[in-house]
Amino acid sequence: MKINPGLRVAARDAQTLQVGMGPGGFILEGLTAADLTFVALLRRGTGTAATPETAALAALDRTRAEEIIRSLSSVLFDDATPLALPGYRGER
Secondary structure (H helix, E strand, O other): EOOOOOOOOOEEEEOOEEEOOOOOEEEEEEHHHHHHHHHHHHHHHHOOOHHHHHHHHHOOOHHHHHHHHHHHHEEEEEOOOOOOOOOOOHHH
C-alpha cells in the first residue's frame, strides 16, 4: 500500500498534514508522532499485506492504523502495481 507519489504531502504544523494541494486535497489533523511515522511509511510503500507490521514499526496500534488508512483511502493504491503512463505517441 502506498500514498500516490504524485501528490504532495505537506506538514501544516506538528500535528497536521495536508495531502494534495488542489481542490481534491484534504487535511489530517490531530496526528501523533506515531501517526506521522505511519504516514511517512505509507509514502514509501508497505506492501499490501504488511500493514500490521508497518503499524508496529511506527509504534501504532492496529485500530489507529486502520483509521488512518480509511482517511487516506482515496489516495492509496497497491504498491505492487507498477506506475506507468503511456507516452505521448501511445495516447494517439
